[in-house]
Amino acid sequence: MTSRAQLAQTEPLLSYLVRALVRRIDRAAMSAARVRDLQREVMDALYPIAISTRTVTQFASSFADRFCVTLPGGAYDGTDGREHTAAPVYLLVPRVYTTGLRLVEMEHARARPEVACYRWDVACKAIDFEALRMLIHESPAAIVTFAFAGDDESDATLFAPIAGAPEAAPFTAPLPAQVLTPRAFRTVWTLTSGLAHGGDQSRGNVVLFRRERRIDPTTGQEHLVPLFSGNAKRGILRDIGGGLLCQAGAVSPRELPPRVAHALFAGGTIEAGADGADVDLALRRRLRDLLPFWDVFGGVWSQQVMSGLLRSHDPVIVCRENAWLVHARLAPTLPDGSPMPLDAFRASLRPADDLMQLRFATRMADRDLADAEGVQMIWNTEVLLPGTQIADSFQLAGLAGVGALSQSFVAYLLEEFRARAQIGAGNARGHGQFACDPYESGPGEAPLPSSAIYLAWIAEHREEVRALLLAGGKVAGDDVLAGAKKKRGGARAAATGT
Amino acid sequence: MTWTVDNLPWLRRAAARYRPQRSEPLRVRAWLRSPIAWDASAPPQLEGALQHVVVRRETGRMPDDVFAGCTREEAPDVPIPILDERIGGLRIARASAGWPWPDCREGTRYRNKRARLDAIGGAGRVTVSGGMFKSLHIPTAVLHTPILDFFVHGDRAQLEDLLAEIPGLGRDHTRGPGGVERWEVTVDPLDRALVHLGRPMRPLPRVEDGSRYDHRAFVPGSYEQAVRTTRAPYWRTWLASLCIVPVIPVGDPTSWWADVVRGEHAAAPQTEPVNEAPGARVTWEIALAAVERYRNHVERVSPERARSTLLWHLRHARPMGAAWWEGPGPLSLQFRAETRGDTLLVVDVTPGRPMSTDERPVAPTPDTTTDWFAAIDDLPAAPSPERSGARGRFFVTPYAVRRYRERIRPRLAEAAARDELIDLTTRGTVVGPYVGTGLRAAYPDLRLELWRAPRVGTKRQHLAQSRCRFVVGYGEGALPQVITVLPGVKKRSDER
Numbered sequence: 001m002t003s004r005a006q007l008a009q010t011e012p013l014l015s016y017l018v019r020a021l022v023r024r025i026d027r028a029a030m031s032a033a034r035v036r037d038l039q040r041e042v043m044d045a046l047y048p049i050a051i052s053t054r055t056v057t058q059f060a061s062s063f064a065d066r067f068c069v070t071l072p073g074g075a076y077d078g079t080d081g082r083e084h085t086a087a088p089v090y091l092l093v094p095r096v097y098t099t100g101l102r103l104v105e106m107e108h109a110r111a112r113p114e115v116a117c118y119r120w121d122v123a124c125k126a127i128d129f130e131a132l133r134m135l136i137h138e139s140p141a142a143i144v145t146f147a148f149a150g151d152d153e154s155d156a157t158l159f160a161p162i163a164g165a166p167e168a169a170p171f172t173a174p175l176p177a178q179v180l181t182p183r184a185f186r187t188v189w190t191l192t193s194g195l196a197h198g199g200d201q202s203r204g205n206v207v208l209f210r211r212e213r214r215i216d217p218t219t220g221q222e223h224l225v226p227l228f229s230g231n232a233k234r235g236i237l238r239d240i241g242g243g244l245l246c247q248a249g250a251v252s253p254r255e256l257p258p259r260v261a262h263a264l265f266a267g268g269t270i271e272a273g274a275d276g277a278d279v280d281l282a283l284r285r286r287l288r289d290l291l292p293f294w295d296v297f298g299g300v301w302s303q304q305v306m307s308g309l310l311r312s313h314d315p316v317i318v319c320r321e322n323a324w325l326v327h328a329r330l331a332p333t334l335p336d337g338s339p340m341p342l343d344a345f346r347a348s349l350r351p352a353d354d355l356m357q358l359r360f361a362t363r364m365a366d367r368d369l370a371d372a373e374g375v376q377m378i379w380n381t382e383v384l385l386p387g388t389q390i391a392d393s394f395q396l397a398g399l400a401g402v403g404a405l406s407q408s409f410v411a412y413l414l415e416e417f418r419a420r421a422q423i424g425a426g427n428a429r430g431h432g433q434f435a436c437d438p439y440e441s442g443p444g445e446a447p448l449p450s451s452a453i454y455l456a457w458i459a460e461h462r463e464e465v466r467a468l469l470l471a472g473g474k475v476a477g478d479d480v481l482a483g484a485k486k487k488r489g490g491a492r493a494a495a496t497g498t
Numbered sequence: 499m500t501w502t503v504d505n506l507p508w509l510r511r512a513a514a515r516y517r518p519q520r521s522e523p524l525r526v527r528a529w530l531r532s533p534i535a536w537d538a539s540a541p542p543q544l545e546g547a548l549q550h551v552v553v554r555r556e557t558g559r560m561p562d563d564v565f566a567g568c569t570r571e572e573a574p575d576v577p578i579p580i581l582d583e584r585i586g587g588l589r590i591a592r593a594s595a596g597w598p599w600p601d602c603r604e605g606t607r608y609r610n611k612r613a614r615l616d617a618i619g620g621a622g623r624v625t626v627s628g629g630m631f632k633s634l635h636i637p638t639a640v641l642h643t644p645i646l647d648f649f650v651h652g653d654r655a656q657l658e659d660l661l662a663e664i665p666g667l668g669r670d671h672t673r674g675p676g677g678v679e680r681w682e683v684t685v686d687p688l689d690r691a692l693v694h695l696g697r698p699m700r701p702l703p704r705v706e707d708g709s710r711y712d713h714r715a716f717v718p719g720s721y722e723q724a725v726r727t728t729r730a731p732y733w734r735t736w737l738a739s740l741c742i743v744p745v746i747p748v749g750d751p752t753s754w755w756a757d758v759v760r761g762e763h764a765a766a767p768q769t770e771p772v773n774e775a776p777g778a779r780v781t782w783e784i785a786l787a788a789v790e791r792y793r794n795h796v797e798r799v800s801p802e803r804a805r806s807t808l809l810w811h812l813r814h815a816r817p818m819g820a821a822w823w824e825g826p827g828p829l830s831l832q833f834r835a836e837t838r839g840d841t842l843l844v845v846d847v848t849p850g851r852p853m854s855t856d857e858r859p860v861a862p863t864p865d866t867t868t869d870w871f872a873a874i875d876d877l878p879a880a881p882s883p884e885r886s887g888a889r890g891r892f893f894v895t896p897y898a899v900r901r902y903r904e905r906i907r908p909r910l911a912e913a914a915a916r917d918e919l920i921d922l923t924t925r926g927t928v929v930g931p932y933v934g935t936g937l938r939a940a941y942p943d944l945r946l947e948l949w950r951a952p953r954v955g956t957k958r959q960h961l962a963q964s965r966c967r968f969v970v971g972y973g974e975g976a977l978p979q980v981i982t983v984l985p986g987v988k989k990r991s992d993e994r
Contacts, residue, residue, distance in 0.1 A: 004601070004751065171601045171751070173645060173763060179529070180658055180681035182665045200608045212533065213605055217644040220601060230532070230674025231609055239614065254619030262631060265614035269630045279566040281959055288563070288909065289962075295909070298560075307562050307672075311665045314532045314674040325531060325679055395665040397554060403909030 010131035012097040012159040017123055018046070019147040020091045021060065026068040039148055041204070042067070046140040048206035050133045051382065052358050056124040059132065064089075071120060089120040094156040101126050114156070133224055137211065172220045175324065175342065185439040185448070186329065186393040189315070189423075193433040194359060194383030196425040197228050205379040209356060216324055218342065223321040225352050226384060227314065228424065233392070234312035236423055238297050239265060241413050245293045248458045249466040256469055260301075264293075264469075268300030280304055290461065290468055292409035292454060296396075309402055310410075311395040318389040319352040326391045355388045361429075383431060392436075404449050405457055412451035414439055500956060501568040507921045508556040508914075509574060516552055516660075518579040518653035520794050523689040523787050526648040526657065527682040528596070528667060533605060534676035535669035536641035539722075541595035541746055542668050542676075543700070544648045545730035549576040551663045556917075558910035570736055575729070579656035583692065585711050586703035588728050588739070592651035592691040594699035595744060596667070600756035602643035603749050607675055609636045640675055641748065649691045649699060658683055685834075685846045687785040695754065701726040701741040713742045720745055720754075781841040782812045788833075788844045795848065796831070808847065890920035892970055893979040902983040906963050922951040923968055923980050932969050937981060944971035946981070 022042065027035050034041065045066055053059045064071045073086040090106055095116050103126055106117040136143065146158075199208040212227040242264040246253050253261050262268055284304055288295045298308025316322050318330070323346035332340040332348075340348075358380040365376035396402045396410065424432035441447045458465065526544060534542065553561040553576060568574065582589045613631035615624060626633045646667065650657070661681040668676035690699055693710055697720035702711055704723060713721065726741040727734055747753035784805055792804045811825035815833060818824045825831035834846035899916045907915055932938065932946035947970045954964040967984040 171599060171756075171759065171763070173599075176527070176529075176680070176682040176684075180662050180683065182678055182681065183662055184665060200606075212607070213603060213642045215599065215601060215603070215642055215644045217529075217599065222603070222642075229607075230677070231670075234673055235611075242614075242617070252619075253614075253617035256617075256619065258618050258620055258624075259630070261617045261619065262613055265617045266611060269632070271630070281566055281955075284563055284566060285962070288559075305562070307560050309560070311672050312674060313665065313677045316531065328680070397550075397560070397663075397665075402911075403558070405908055 006128045006131045007134060008159075009101075009126075010128050011135055013091075013093065013123055013127050014132050014135055015143055015146045015159070016091045016093045016097075017060065017120065017127065018042075018063075018143050019149075020089050020120060021063055021067070021069055022144075022147040024069045024086075024089050026070070029068045039144055042147070043140045043144040044204040046136050046143065047203050048208060048380070050136045051208055051356070052206075052380075054129070054353065056127045056129050056132060057121060059129070060089075060120055060124055091118045091120065091123050092116075092151075093118065093123075096156055097159060098126075130223070134213070134222065137213075137224055171217075173217045175218060175328075179328075181328070181442060182395060183445040184313070184393040184395040184442045185445075186391070186442060187436045187439045188318070188330070189390040189392055189434040189436045191384060191386050191388045191390070191432075191434050192421075193386050193430050194357070195228070195388070195423065195434075196359075196381050196383045196431045197226075197232065198425055205377070206358070207379065207381045209382040209384065214321060216321065218324045223352070225319070225321045226317055226356065228317070228390065230312040230314040233315060233394075233423065234297075234310065237310070237312070237413060237417060238267070240416050240420065241293045241297060241409075244413065244416060245291065245465070246469070249462060249469050251466050251469055260469060263299050263301050267297070270300055270305060271303065278303065286468070290464055292406045295403075295406045296410060296413070307397075309396045309406060311397055313393045313395070315390045315392040317352065317355070317384070318349065318391055319355055320346055320349040321352050323349055329391055329393075355385050356382055357385055359383050381426065381431075390434075393442075394439075404453060408449045408451055408453035408457075411448040412454050414448075415451055501565075502572050502574065504954060504961075505564070505568075505574070508917070509576070511917060512552050512556045513577045515556075516577045516579050516656060518581055518656065520653055520655075521581050521651055522654060522791050522794070523649070523651050523686045523691065524654055524657065525684050525686040526650055526661070527684070528646040528648070528678045529680040529682065530644055530646060530667075531677035531679040532675050533607060533640035533642045534596075534646065534667060535607075535638050535671075536604065536748075537639065538746065538748065539724060539743060540726065540732075541597075541700075541744070542646070543595055543730060543732060544593055544650065544667075545578055545580065545591050546732060547664045547667060548578040548580070548657075548660050549730055551660045552576055552578060554663075555911070556914060558907065558914045570734075573734065573737065576731075578652075578730075579660070580650050580652035585692075585709075586705040586707070588703050590692070590700075590702060590728055591730065594647075594649040594691050594694075595701070595746065596646040596648055597699070597746060597755065598641055598643035598647075598748065599645045600747070600751055600753065600759050601749065602641055605640050605642050606637045607640045609638060609670060609673065610634065611636075638670060638675065649686055649689075649694075651689060651691045654683060654685075685787055685791070687787050687836075687843070687845045689787070695758070697721070697754070698742050698744045701728060701743045703728055704740045704742050716742070780812075782809060782835075783838065783841050783843045784808055784812075785843055785845045788847045792831075792847045808844070812844065891924045891926075891978075893977045894919050894923065895979055895981060898968065898980045898983050902963075902966075905983060905985050906966050918963065919968075919980070919983070922954075922963060922966070923949065923970075925952045926950055926968065927952070929967070937969060941971055941981065944973045944981075946971050 025038070027038075030038075045063070049062045049066065050059055053062050061071065063069070069089065070086070071089050073088040087106075092115050095114055098116055098118075103116075103118050103122055106119055196207065197210050199210045210227045210229065211224050214223050214225045215221070216223065242253070245264065246256075253265070256264070259268070280302065283302060284306060287301060287304075287306065294301070294306070294308075296308050296310050298306045300306070316325050318326050324342065327342050327345050332345050334340050334344075359382075361379055361381060363374070363377040365374045396407065418436060418438065421434050421436075422432050423434060426432065439448070536542075550561055553559075553564055557564050578591070581592045583592055584590070611634040613624070613626055613633060615626070615631070618624060618631070624631050658681075661683070664678065664681075665671070666676045666678055671677065688694065692699055692702065693716075696715065696717045698711075698713075698716060701724075702713075704713055705711055706714060713723075721742045721744055724741060724743045725738045726732075726743060727738045728741060729737065747755050750756065789801050789804050789808065792808055793801065808831075811831050812823070812833065815823040815825045815831075818832070821834055821836065823833040823835060825833065832848045833844050834848075835842040835844050837843075894916060899912060899919060902919050903910055903912065903915050907918070910918065926949040929948040929950050932948045937946055949968050949970055951963060951966045951968065953960065955961040969981045969984070970978050971981045972978050
């Protein structure tokens with residue numbers, strides 16, 4: 001849990017800690033190529049190290065292991081062939097950044113009156129670990145730039161002094177007693193294998209779970225919380241729905257015109273002229289009437305940009321940081337059956353970090369084979385632990401106005417989704433399996449109708465659907481793939497989709 | 499004006515349904531599940547989301563389908579239960595922009611999209627780095643805020659009804675960002691939908707007329723000037739004009755907005771009321787909003803009279819738990835009060851028992867939707883003759899509505915289908931006697947006639963309901979009733 005004051009206090013200490021560690025990297029023990037690219041390697045490594053450790057001391061130790069730093073110091077053989085001694089890793093920090101912190105100082109010859117000297121393990125005690133993670137998540141480049149830069153007089157004014165940091169008391173708001181909950185369909189997924197969902201940026205050979213900042217209004221604290229995005233869930237549902245549609249129309253996706261296949265499985269592409277300048281009302285009506293799939297997901301079809309009914313919410317991981325979000329939805333109870341207060345519920349949940357782990361994986365080069373050209377690799381994937389629960393919900397826009405056919409299709413889609421029960425990345429390696437109860441309608445909303453309505457309807461209209469799928473993408477330049485081969489500037493034509 | 503002619507029935511219907519009946523200053527608070535897509539120069543507004551729900555409810559279709567074919571000149575106004583104010587000759591909804599939590603942070607969320615190459619047939623090569631099948635990794639600026647406050651002046655009951663169908667706000671809310679977990683609607687003692695503490699609360703037309711919206715009177719630095727659309731839907735950029743856009747402080751706990759929020763939360767009662775004495779021993783203050791609410795809901799008298807009456811009720815009131823007091827019978831007014839120092843500030847008044855028709859006030863709020871409808875009054879309006887409180891020429895049976903949905907408009911909700919069928923049958927023309935055998939056998943006492951609905955849509959593109967047929971039954975002592983609906987004669991395969 002992090003407040004602004006903690007962030008302001010942590011930023012200079014963390015920067016000076018990394019600077020101290022960087023200065024003690026034993027470059028002689030590294031290859032020349034590694035030394036040449038050291039800044040990037042440190043920048044890529046900071047976040048995985050911060051995520052995979054649980055304390056600041058552990059963070060510093062892990063960093064030291066990775067970059068050949070001897071934290072306790074001691075005797076060592078120098079490159080000149082003589083034995084040298086070194087003090088433990090220490091930080092020289094302007095006192096303006098440590099005012100009010102009760103830290104034991106070291107005596108050091110280089111320490112000036114305005115600069116204090118702290119041993120690394122002492123400094124680690126003054127750094128808030130959550131703030132450390134937040135700062136590294138925000139901008140590892142800034143920290144690494146500072147760490148590799150030389151001492152400068154401006155360092156004393158680079159960060160906000162603690163005295164000028166905002167008040168520690170954060171904003172809080174009581175959760176309302178009487179609220180309107182948007183009508184939605186809800187369930188809770190329980191993971192039966194680790195869930196992987198890649199972060200926004202790559203960090204070396206560690207594939208981290210996607211994370212996002214979140215503010216708890218009841219405590220005013222900021223957290224870095226794992227996130228499985230609603231867009232990813234929507235993509236999974238779209239893939240399943242597209243497959244079901246092709247199956248119902250007795251047509252393989254590869255038989256479809258490329259534009260149609262792209263529209264079904266990825267939503268299509270907005271191209272020049274697709275902004276509604278040429279509205280084809282008949283086609284739009286026909287698509288919505290004949291393809292409940294299209295009514296639910298929408299997309300771009302023959303330059304008609306159409307919106308879908310599905311509102312895919314971000315699934316919320318049930319953890320301590322998200323307690324305020326899922327408390328009302330899960331309605332937990334005490335052993336005597338009375339409602340569990342939010343504070344007790346929050347305390348009963350595990351922090352998000354305790355729900356994560358790194359999975360180690362390797363790829364063998366198989367050099368014993370004659371024609372082996374593979375590259376040997378090791379990597380780590382951060383996953384949510386099996387057993388973790390995720391509260392999921394979605395809405396159909398304007399539920400009151402959604403036709404029974406589209407609702408029935410959604411019921412069919414959800415049955416298939418539950419049956420396949422795979423989300424996230426690495427499904428082929430066993431990641432992302434889950435189990436859940438059927439989606440339930442929220443307050444004030446009727447349950448979804450039976451999928452039999454859709455199945456009966458599609459059986460009756462199979463030929464029409466098939467004909468629409470096979471011919472629906474007929475617009476100028478539709479044969480984009482074939483055209484790319486015929487034209488002289490084929491590659492350019494394919495790239496521009498003309 | 500073809501689009502307007504075709505869509506006038508539901509627009510009029512929406513105007514009748516969603517015009518604010520009782521208006522009061524409100525705070526609509528969105529508790530967000532996810533960060534919201536954020537553009538500081540175009541903060542999120544609530545009106546567009548409300549209009550979306552209204553269009554869906556009235557037409558049963560998505561707004562982009564409904565408005566496809568609408569020309570720029572028509573620019574219809576979809577009514578919502580929020581009052582308007584005329585500023586600089588433009589009608590502005592009394593709804594502020596979304597004001598975030600003072601401790602919020604800006605951030606980035608990526609939206610990823612991959613072409614499913616395995617699903618694409620053909621023998622050529624596919625380029626995923628550009629062109630039609632390009633994979634996307636798009637960063638979107640977002641704001642990490644758990645709360646977004648909108649201050650509006652509107653009809654609370656209707657707003658709550660519509661808000662229940664709004665699952666998210668802002669760009670990409672269909673994919674997660676801007677997801678709303680809960681809505682909270684409370685009476686706002688301060689009417690700050692447009693201006694608060696000398697600062698604009700939403701984009702306002704730039705005027706220099708000496709009014710309270712004159713930008714020269716605003717606090718310097720609290721706004722910037724930009725060209726913006728002033729009326730929802732806000733993507734109609736051809737209606738944009740020079741505006742005063744508020745500068746919303748983001749992530750600054752020392753800003754004026756943080757002071758406002760901090761002050762309100764400090765003043766808000768966190769526990770039981772301090773003063774448990776009967777009403778006569780308490781020093782009362784009555785917020786203007788409470789006076790207006792009394793005048794709107796209970797008695798249409800002058801504000802001074804309303805205030806003195808309320809004070810009398812308060813002196814005889816008894817506490818009813820946290821923050822609630824009840825006045826003496828027979829009215830038994832319910833008061834909601836907040837502690838302000840040594841006094842209790844009454845911020846809300848509600849009648850304690852159902853009011854009779856005589857007690858109900860006449861509609862006090864101005865008609866917010868007359869302008870656009872007045873402008874098109876010369877157009878042929880859908881006739882809706884009143885008879886015994888019901889609309890339409892015929893009584894429409896539930897069976898007919900069901901058949902209409904099955905045969906003509908399978909995606910339309912029942913209420914919308916009934917309304918549409920009433921309009922269609924009212925404008926229909928008689929074809930002749932019904933000659934079928936099934937219905938005549940089922941209704942031997944009725945005289946059956948076959949009717950045809952009018953053409954809907956253009957000549958080249960008929961809508962599904964265009965020229966559909968329906969059977970009307972006439973019996974002694976009963977109103978003529980629409981018994982069933984038959985599909986129209988199909989001339990071309992693409993007409994339906």
